[in-house]
Amino acid sequence: MGFDKIDLNILRELQQDSSLTNQELADRVGLSASPCLRRVKALEETGVIDRSVTLLDQKKLGLKLTAFIQISMDRHTPERFEVFESLVESYPEVKSCNLVTGQSADYLLEVVVEDMDKYQEFLLGKLTRIAGVTGVHSSFLLRRIINRTALPLDHLA
Incomplete structure (x- = not known):
């Protein structure tokens, strides 16, 4: 699967913060909202984006x-x-x-x-x-x- 610069920027941004809204992501990668959403959906459909998760602090949860x-x-x-x-x-x-x-x-x-x-x-x-x-x-x-x-x-x- 080929990735262009915008796809790679989308992936980099989402790896750092998957809670970004589509508009925030679009602004960061230099796209308007609709094309950005289409690209994210395509990356999800091909399985490149597997899932989004929330990372927890294990020590604050008592898991030392x-x-x-x-x-x-x-x-x-x-x-x-x-x-x-x-x-x-x-x-x-x-x-x-x-x-x-x-x-x-x-x-x-x-x-x-x-x-x-x-x-x-x-x-x-x-x-x-x-x-x-x-x-x-x-x-x-x-x-x-x-x-x-x-x-x-x-x-x-």
């Missing part, structure tokens, strides 16, 4: 502990992975789940909870009870240096 968990599985079969992924998807503590390669682990999870007690409950009560999980290695976030939500778009220009 972030863990990165490497999970090793006993068997590398589609059925085993499907069961694991389905269960993990149902856990609200899991912020992201990624199937990875190049590590001794099969999955890398990012988990957000209130404190170490809640982490222990999650780990022992949910994660290690999933059939096929043979290894769990946890690392804990000390300080987040970069936390971008925007994707780089320069390669499209």
Whole structure:
């Protein structure tokens, strides 16, 4: 899919603030409201714009502990992975789940909870009870240096 300069500017602006009104967005990218809305709708219809969300401050919500968990599985079969992924998807503590390669682990999870007690409950009560999980290695976030939500778009220009 080809993107012109205006499409890229629309995407950049929306990645920074998806709450912009169509008129505000149009003003920022140098269009009138109707053509801007048509372009945004086209980007949504093609799936380039997946969805708009509100980002919350996890610390202000009492979610003070972030863990990165490497999970090793006993068997590398589609059925085993499907069961694991389905269960993990149902856990609200899991912020992201990624199937990875190049590590001794099969999955890398990012988990957000209130404190170490809640982490222990999650780990022992949910994660290690999933059939096929043979290894769990946890690392804990000390300080987040970069936390971008925007994707780089320069390669499209």
